[in-house]
Amino acid sequence: MKDFALLFRSLEETTSTNRKISALISFYESAPREEISYAVLYLTGNKPRRIVSSALMRSWAAEEAGIAEWLFEECYQVVGDLSETLSLIIPDSGKSGLFKMGEIVGKVFPLLAAADEATKKEIVKDIWRNMSVNERFLFNKMIGGSFRVGVSSQIVITSLSRYSGLPESVIAQRLMGKITPSADFIDVLLAEETTRDISRPYPFALAYPLGNEPEELGEPGEWQAEWKWDGIRAQLVKREGKVFLWSRGMELINDSFPDIISAAAELPEGTVLDGELLVMLDGKVLPFNSLQQRIGKKSPGKKLISANPVYLMAYDIPEYDTADIRDLPISERRIKLNQVISGFKGDDNRILLSPVLDFNSWSELREIRRGSREMGVEGLMLKRKSSPYFDGRKRGDWWKWKVDPLTVDCVLLYAQPGHGRRAGLFTDYTFAVWDNGKLVPFAKAYSGLTDKEINEVDRFVKANTIEKFGPVRSVTPMLVFELAFEGLQLSTRHKSGIAVRFPRISRWRRDLDIKDADDLQKLKEYLKAISPGDADAGS
């Protein structure tokens, strides 16, 4: 476990992709096989499940370190990460390298999962006493179910490909789908030949945001345009009579969407569709939060299903008639997709074809894009007609051309320290707009400022705190920021009566005084423009 703990640390300490890759390769070259197996599994998103609650770990660690609960809290506020706080306060014994990953995963985890609370405590404390701070941190992350690291699956795939000589696409596909953790996983993953797992989806082809004007893409005739749906990206796999629905986060979501699964029974054998899950009523796409009610719910009831019926808006077909057709141009794949979807009989087809938009010039398309918000979509997708279905993100072929966000100028009212990379800095903000001469909080935002600006706001918060409520501080209203968001809707849970979607700071309006900030009325007008009925109900 020592090697993995060191790897974890070096992956976190560098922002350079090349250094991450070389750290991974030297880990593969020197660490025990089983340690590599678990490391690769965990680094590619197959994190271990939580076996010990954080509340228990917290109290055991405070007890082990002989410190009071309140002092633990103070430490946590400074560190910003629970597993790390635990690992730092436990007295260091100077021991390390005593545990093998196989032992931890294969023996300790099952033992912990089956043990009663008192036994759990004994096991965990004993392990803590015999680990270095680094190892303890990793162990806490694993048993607490909060394993995350600043390395993308793509980097792991690249490093494995360089290490083994296998093409990245082969490794990527072998890493897809449901994987059973085992000590010899790495040998299976890098083996020359493997039997095919019928559930396995393809790595999702991803688009880049279009930074410039579409004119720079050249001839409009070379491009295919579609709506950019605001739902959940998913692949629907039908092989050997079985159906698998995968989210982009590589979760099997069959249980949440029985309506899609039964609809897929009609799909021809050997088909994989790529598309967006959406809730639709009477042909109209409902806002994202109706879909949210479906995501979390495993085996949803009839009532929920009929109130929030889910559709798959299909736009690509990486596998057709049992063949991998990812290398065909999208214009040809589109023909196959048409054939498959038009083969559906019946009235309520849950699998729909995402239409290709008709346009002759970029200005015409720009006009179409203006109707996005009313359509309930995020904007447009532009795909080069000759493009294959590539692995992951590739610049140049697929672009997302989102509508410009809505913006509002608002005042910083509360701040709270961030976590992880931003621990100990005030980075989580609550913003307010005017309402009858008073500032009402309406949105929280975490991102959008540069590191330099974050430091500056941090100093401002510390120097201008009015009151402290636990970690939250209220500050003198002085700073104005422009907040951008994708949409908004009525909410009874927010003081302002309005909830915004994807809020983030678009710029710091140093030029504005707080009296220049926007009024709640502006938000209500946005709401009216999007869905007139809703806004009336709210006022």
Next chain:
Amino acid sequence: MKKDLITVNQNGLYCESGDFYIDPWRSVNRALVTHGHSDHARYGSSKYLCADRSLHIMQSRLGRGAHIQTVVYGKTMTINGVEVTFYPAGHVLGSAQILVSYKGERWVVSGDYNVSPNRSCDPFEPVKCDVFITESTFGLPIYNWKPEEEISAEINAWWRINAFENRACILYGYSLGKAQRLISLLDPTIGKIITHPGVEALNNAYRLTGVDLPLTIPLNEIKDKKGFEGAIIIAPPGAEGSSLEKRAGESETAFASGWMQVRGNRRRLNSDRGFVLSDHSDWKGLISAIQQTGASRVLVTHGFVNTFVRWLNENGFNAAPLETMYSGDAGDDDTAGTGEEQG
């Protein structure tokens, strides 16, 4: 109730009976100075008194024109009937805790101190007193330092790998104290040790005082990229992201500080590595120092003041906060100050 021997006024820590200040933040007539960092040794007072091991540093900070008197560690002087004695604080070269005794009452002002060994300066010496004024820069139980030999091994291992691949290492540390400590921990057989001008000025102060540092080469003597291959460059954090990294060619960077104990700080950093090395006491160090003084009253200055005061009071000490203008570890970064004073 008896009046306190040392109080805080708008100028700094003041001893009325002796009519002198300790580490004043404004210009005063007589300033006793614990050590050379800019939040403790400020320009502009008429007369200074410091430990003799601090003289060259003080001169480099305050300029040759400053009126500086020195005293050796352990020797008692009398100022207006008040006795003062300087004892080593283990923070940087010449750093002192100042014992102030009057009518049988003993107060110790510790400035910044570090109880763990530091091979570039004299070790911390516990002093019995009635009232102990302590810092609390790292006053949380998450701060636990490893022995400096271990950190030395980590740094040299990092340097050796980079030197082997002909890369330069740039190691950032505060110019007074941290930089010289880092240099003393390096293995000069690996390669050249190159120093930023802000660091070299203080290296000279250390050498003049008799501290044996390995050979260092001033940055301006390196004329081309080739000269940086396999070398380590010691620079203050203020030089980070400057032309230095461009000039050094292919390089890795690291930062050495107690704050590197916390992962969030390491990740926020632009450097490749973070080494946990501090010139302040860790949690256990602070507590053991306080215990050893036997003080019946503890006053806590800069750092995690409220937390540390609460912990002390809950654990059998009698503690209270003392508001000062010291900034702890941030005050150790004298990058800006050095430039001014040399100008």
